[in-house]
Amino acid sequence: MFLGIDVGTSGVKVVALGDDGELHEQRSAPLAVSRPHPLWSEQEPDDWWAATEAAVLALPAETRAQVAGIGLAGQMHGATLLGDDDRPLRPAILWNDGRSFAECGELEVAEPRLRAITGNIAMPGFTAPKLAWIRKHEPALLDKLRTVLLPKDYVRLRMTGDKASDMADSAGTLWLDVAAREWSDAMLAASGLTRAQMPRLFEGSTVTGTLRPDAAAAWGMAQVPVAAGGGDNAAGAAGVGVIGDGDALLSLGTSGVIFVATHDFRPNPARAVHAFCHCLPDMWHQMAVHLSAAACIDWAASITGLDGPGMLFTEAERAGVAVGPELFLPYLSGERTPYNDPHVRGAFLKLDNETDRGRLAAAVLEGVAFAHADGLDALREAGTHIEELAVIGGGSRSHHWGRILAAALGVRLVYLEGGEVGPALGAARLAQIAVTGAAPAQVCVRPPVSHVIEPDSVLAERLAPKLTRFRAASSVVRAL
Numbered sequence: 001m002f003l004g005i006d007v008g009t010s011g012v013k014v015v016a017l018g019d020d021g022e023l024h025e026q027r028s029a030p031l032a033v034s035r036p037h038p039l040w041s042e043q044e045p046d047d048w049w050a051a052t053e054a055a056v057l058a059l060p061a062e063t064r065a066q067v068a069g070i071g072l073a074g075q076m077h078g079a080t081l082l083g084d085d086d087r088p089l090r091p092a093i094l095w096n097d098g099r100s101f102a103e104c105g106e107l108e109v110a111e112p113r114l115r116a117i118t119g120n121i122a123m124p125g126f127t128a129p130k131l132a133w134i135r136k137h138e139p140a141l142l143d144k145l146r147t148v149l150l151p152k153d154y155v156r157l158r159m160t161g162d163k164a165s166d167m168a169d170s171a172g173t174l175w176l177d178v179a180a181r182e183w184s185d186a187m188l189a190a191s192g193l194t195r196a197q198m199p200r201l202f203e204g205s206t207v208t209g210t211l212r213p214d215a216a217a218a219w220g221m222a223q224v225p226v227a228a229g230g231g232d233n234a235a236g237a238a239g240v241g242v243i244g245d246g247d248a249l250l251s252l253g254t255s256g257v258i259f260v261a262t263h264d265f266r267p268n269p270a271r272a273v274h275a276f277c278h279c280l281p282d283m284w285h286q287m288a289v290h291l292s293a294a295a296c297i298d299w300a301a302s303i304t305g306l307d308g309p310g311m312l313f314t315e316a317e318r319a320g321v322a323v324g325p326e327l328f329l330p331y332l333s334g335e336r337t338p339y340n341d342p343h344v345r346g347a348f349l350k351l352d353n354e355t356d357r358g359r360l361a362a363a364v365l366e367g368v369a370f371a372h373a374d375g376l377d378a379l380r381e382a383g384t385h386i387e388e389l390a391v392i393g394g395g396s397r398s399h400h401w402g403r404i405l406a407a408a409l410g411v412r413l414v415y416l417e418g419g420e421v422g423p424a425l426g427a428a429r430l431a432q433i434a435v436t437g438a439a440p441a442q443v444c445v446r447p448p449v450s451h452v453i454e455p456d457s458v459l460a461e462r463l464a465p466k467l468t469r470f471r472a473a474s475s476v477v478r479a480l
Contacts, residue, residue, distance in 0.1 A: 001066040002435070004239075004428030005052060006232060007074035007152045009033060009043075009094065009254050012051040015421055016063050017428035021445065025063050026421060029054035034091065039098040039124075039342060041333070042091040045080050048151055049158045056219050064220040070159070070211065071204075071227040071431030073235035073423035074152025076172040079130040082147040082154075089141050092151060093130045096255070096291055096333045098342030100124045103132035107174070111190035118171075118187065119178045119267030119275035124334075124342045125291075128174035131191045147197055152229065160209035160226050163199040168234035168285075170201060171276035178284070179265045181277055202228035204235070204279030205433040205440065227434035230279030232423040233257050233287060238279055239426030240390050240416050241446030248386050250405070250413065252395025253422065256293025256368065258375050260286045260384050268382035272340040279430060280440050286384060288337040288375025292346070293368055294395040296330045300364040304357045309394075312361045317400040319358030321366070321407075322462040325350040326359050327470055328367030329477055335371070338378040344478045350469075365401050366463065369408040370470040376409050388412045390446070392422050399453070407459035408467065416447040 001024065006013045009031065016025040029051040034042045056064070077095040082088060093099075104122035107129060108114050114122060122129055131148065134141055149157060150173070153165045170176045170183075175191065175198065177184040183195050202208050207225040216223045229235055233251060237259050242249045245263040250256075265284045267275035274287040292299075294309070301312040327349040334342035348360065379386065391413050395401060406413045429443050436443075 001063060001068060002428045002431045003067045003070040004424040004426065004431065005056070005070060005072050005155070006235070006422065006424035006427060007048050007052065007072070007155050008232065009075050012048065012055045013424045014055040014059065015424040015428055016059060016067070017425065017432065021443070023421065023425065025059050026424070027055045027058035029058070033094065041094040041097040043094060045088045045092050045154045048155050052155050053218070061220050067221045067224055069225045069227060069431035069435035071427035071429070071434070072152045072156055072229035073232050073427040074150065074155070074169070076150065076169055076231040076233070077125050077127050078151040079127050080149045080151060080154045081134070081141060081145055082149060083144045084146055086147065086157060089144055090138070095125045097130070098124045098334050100129035100133040101342050103129040103136065107132055107190055111186055113186065114174070115269045117177050117184050118174050119265060119269065120174065121269040121272055121340055122174060123272070123336060123340050125336065126172060126174045128187065128191050131193065135192060142192070145197065147199070148193070149199060153199055156208065156226060159211055159215050161212055162209035164202055164208035164228060165199040166202055166204040166228035166230050166279055167277035168204060168279040169231035172231060178275060178277055203281045204228045204230040205281070205430045207434045225435055227431040229427045229430050233259050234276070234279040234285060235423040235426035235430065236392055237261060237285065237426065238429055238444045239422065240392055241444050242390060243278070243280055243283065243440055243444050246385070248389050250372070250389040250391050251422065252293050252391065252393035254293065254295045256290040256372055258288040258372060258379060258389065260379060260386065262286060266382060268378070271378040271381055272337045273378050273382055279426070286379060286382065288379050290330070290337065290371045290375060291333040291335055292330050294393065296332060296364055296368050297395065299332060300361060304360060312364070313398040313400060315358045316361035316365050319362040321362065321404055321459055322466050323362065324355065324359040325352065326355055326363035327466065327473055328363040329470070329474055330364070330367045330371050337375045339478060341478055347477055349473055365404050366466060367470065369405045370467050372405065373408045373467060374471070386411055388414055391415050402453045403456060403459060404463070406453045406455040408463050410455050410460065412455065413453040415450045415452070417450045
């Protein structure tokens with residue numbers, strides 16, 4: 001049995017995968033996000049550990065006793081600052097925190113080769129700008145700072161005592177030379193840091209350490225190996241077999257991601273496309289990232305008095321597609337691809353006397369689809385050809401939304417059984433590779449297809465005028 005642990009933003013998810021690759025158990029524990037000021041988004045690192053323990057211990061004792069290896073996945077970019085005693089110095093600053101926008105420009109001035117080294121434009125979501133903000137606003141912490149870890153790697157530290165990370169997650173810090181797959185001394189120097197404050201680097205499918213005796217005893221396991229794992233998107237891709245050149249997926253989680261695996265490093269920072277290492281050796285990937293996807297569904301359901309996302313999908317389907325003039329701009333936390341703008345905010349536009357809850361719900365589904373269409377265009381401008389996307393994440397449960405997405409994107413959507421499990425499944429598969437030495441192609445196989453949604457040309461024609469108005473409205477709102 002192999003355990004996959006995904007340290008997400010809204011919760012920790014744990015899955016148990018059999019030697020045969022079948023999913024046996026899954027459990028989760030919730031997490032809360034603190035937003036003490038505008039643009040801020042933080043979590044207490046010890047909450048990740050408490051949620052991890054709760055989710056693991058919710059598994060049956062007989063399942064835990066059979067675990068032969070553990071893999072880790074998690075939310076990317078979070079800055080976890082530790083002192084001499086390896087205790088957090090402050091709450092972790094998360095991936096969707098936008099406070100360090102000014103520091104991004106300062107970093108690019110401090111190290112003019114930033115985009116060439118990292119393959120990315122400096123964005124507030126990345127880790128390095130967060131440290132620049134700390135240096136400016138909380139400088140006393142830097143005298144105490146001994147280690148910076150990403151969220152899942154803090155959980156690893158509590159599990160194994162090792163300060164280690166993988167290439168995929170580390171690529172999102174802006175401290176990695178992404179082509180060379182090693183820490184960049186130039187980028188670290190631009191942040192006033194050294195390699196001594198960084199974790200050791202591993203490929204995602206290799207062992208970084210073993211479970212500590214106290215953790216093993218508490219969890220009812222042997223001192224099993226722990227694999228490096230990956231950032232949530234790369235691990236999610238490995239979980240559904242997106243590991244070959246040109247393989248692509250659409251992840252509809254709290255954020256939304258279009259992910260394309262590549263056999264070489266293909267940066268396109270000008271359009272805010274992410275270019276990172278994959279969680280398997282000698283592979284990279286491109287991403288178009290949208291900071292709010294399923295988060296918009298949860299928010300809209302709440303403000304319209306609906307009992308959860310399922311009811312919102314029902315209301316939207318009842319209303320129909322592109323039936324009203326309403327537009328929704330889904331920038332609740334700013335936006336990355338293609339704008340790199342943490343200050344832009346969401347909006348409902350073109351409301352009239354006929355607007356009701358159903359038409360608002362329909363506009364939300366369409367708006368998130370349009371944002372993904374913008375991201376796909378940015379990937380295509382980088383020379384990436386996509387005709388098919390595997391769909392994973394909680395948002396994959398709605399077939400109606402799938403029809404809207406397929407039409408707006410103009411690509412075939414392939415829904416996979418168990419696709420909503422996401423990164424935790426990939427983490428378990430990486431643990432299996434690390435422990436058994438099996439080839440990635442044997443382990444990271446594509447799950448069975450549950451259904452396929454082809455782009456509907458009639459639906460696409462109906463959505464096209466709204467997409468045009470959406471893009472015009474986005475330009476206006478971003479200028480406000």
